[in-house]
Amino acid sequence: MILHMIKKELLLYLRRPRELVILLLMPFVLITILGFALESINGQETPNLDIKLAFIQKDDIEAAETNVIARIEGLPMSEEEKQAAIAGIKSANPVRILKEDVLDSPELRKMIDVNYVDSLSEKEMDRYSGIVEIPAQFTEQYFQHVFFGGNEPPEMKLKINETNSIQGSITKDIFTSFQEEVTFWTTAQSLGINADQLRNKMTSNIGLTQPVSEKKTISAVGYYAIGMSVMFMFFVAGNVATLAFEEKSNHIFDRILLANMPIPVFFSGIFVSSFVVSFCQINILYGLSALIHDVTWPNLIHYLTLSVMLSAMVGAFAILVSAISYRLNSNAAVQVFSSVVIPMIAFIGGSFVPVAQLGGVFEEISKYTPAGAGVSAYYKIMQGYSLADVSTQLIVILVITVILIMITFVIQPKRGENF
Template sequence: MLGAMIKKDLLRILRDRKALLITLLMPIILISILGFSIGKVMGEQDIGIAKLAIINQDDGAGNMERLLQVIEQVPVEEEGLRTLKDQVKELPTQMDPTSILVNELLQNEELTTFIQVEEGLSLEEAKEHLSQGDLTAILVIPHDFTYHVWSNLLFPVQNQVRLTLYTDPDQSLKGGIIEEILTGYTQALSNLVWTKQITMEMGIRHGLGEQLQQLLPKVMENVSSQVGGEIQLLEQSVAKVKKISGFDYYAAGMAMMFILYSVGYGVQYTMEESRLHTYERLRIAGRSRGLLLTSRFFASLIFIYMQLIIIGLFSSLVLGVNWGSWFLYLVISLFAAFAVSALALLFSALALGRQNRGLIDLFDTIIIPLVSIVGGSFIPVQSLPTFLVKLSPYTLNGAGLQAYLKGMQGQQLTALQGELLVFLVTGGLFILMTMFVLWRREE
């Protein structure tokens, strides 16, 4: 009898052309549209070389002269002043912030694989190239850059050190990387300045100011080695982990989103059969509500499983989507179908005896779009607020999407334990909630 009832429910679904259109055709269309459009910006192509124009306006000799003039006004003995001047004149060989930035950092051997430095352009010429997309960014080093850095290292009064960076908005990823590199450089300078300040203050407080002043050349040498130290860009590839394309991502995302629409159609069929008194007639024949809903559960399970298989085959054969191991795909799809069928079971139990479509509209227009966004079906979850990123793996969409992506990357079944556990736990909770709803109805 259960088999006959499952067959009845399956035939009811298969005869609904609108349901088939929504659950089978729409995901294929959206996978194609999103894969061709948004998918192209999801890292399908290499980043390429970032072209950085450096406009070096720094006046090294003028800054040294300016610094010596300031030192002339320092209230110290003539011998101490002469010693201080000699030490300051050695600064260019010990700590040249512009040379460190341009030669040791931006033209470091490791960075040349990513950044191509362009010099010799005027600011106006560089801006013209930037507007045409020939440059990724322009770095302007102001004329007093070295003076302010040296002053901050020598004197307690801190001057603001500025570097100006212009970036091409159409190359935001490469421009952002350059900006992060420069931010790291300026932060390193700031940290060293503060370290020097604290050291000098503690030395003066304990009567060691003169000794520390004698160590100034060594301090400058250490500063230079710290800021312009060796840079290593570590690029690692994970063995057997394949790259995810835009088509791959949205195939998984749309598949997980559209199986949820099967829940709404399950509720609709339940309400229609309640209106036609089908359940009452079956109950008169000795069939319980539990048996009726069990048939609905297995019918939903079979249909959703076949829905995922059809989406997977079509997207793979026609759109070239790489699902990885088909064994893993079938396992993930079975667990996903179980959890969603349990959700359909719960909503069907809530819909028993109801004629208001409010429950269906709530699920289709609010719940599905909401969980799809949180789960990452439309956009990667990393762009969402932090609390939603943490919530995403525990939603049906998020668990399914991550499981499929891991399968596409060639990971093993053991790597999917967390996502499969989410399906089992949520599916089990939905079934328990269904039993509670039926118990309350009997009461």
């Protein structure tokens, strides 16, 4: 029986171009428009921050290295230990690392323009987001501290231009991170600990820390493919409920009852039909997005699992709205659902604006809403997270589905009622 209901429902969809436009064409057009319009905000390209950094180096690092190497060679150490220390000097010179490995790295070169200067006037300083100064004798004092102890470690100077707050803040973060790394290495070295071994041991003890940058970045088109698809899935529930109410208003439902179809089976048919339609819809939308916008999924099984669960939730919404409209004997419930409830849950769920940008309570509430759970789960799965990482969202979707089905079961029309 349910198979025939699904077949009928799909035929009705195929023959109603307006519904097809709403469910397939409209979301796809919105994905394209919103995605391209907002690519610059949420895009995968690194934003052009245009940071200008002045680098004043008063230290002669080559001369300092030569002096330190000469002192090491005079120490009472084995030849092997001496060679290891000399190699360490060449490879662990903080000024060299800062210049060559940090500031000259491909990532930072895109956003930081470094000017090496001898000095700057007050007026010239305003043109820069930050000024780095390596004081004279920095390298020598640094290695003195590392290998021979005694003195305080020297300091690099960083001046931030407060008028460029974003650029200044990013410059400060880069140097803070660099400084922490150097301090860690220096301290370990001065205590006679092998820093690399220590780091490996710490990593194995506390588990692998996954940097965010290793996960796939989602483009604006990708984000809106998720946002719009999830929102328009709910319109399937509205459309199916409209069809269901039409069946009641023109007495097809009476005919179905007279064929001895139990009411729960009828509603199960609506549930499964909505499930199938929304599952087809989401796959067509993501299929088109993959073909045209290159929106892809790292793990298809994860994507399909989530899509199945979301489609089931759409089915649960469809039967609930249908049951309410049957109970009220009015299409008003469907209209309210389609024109008020769906836009509301889509907005809270982040279909229009990424909720992370809004933050706070809003972001927290969003996770527990039907669309919010769907959008954030799809987002994470698209980034490459596993199903375990989105277990909270999956549980939310499952709980909502079960609750909706239970409510429907309670309020569904009963046999012989004059509904």
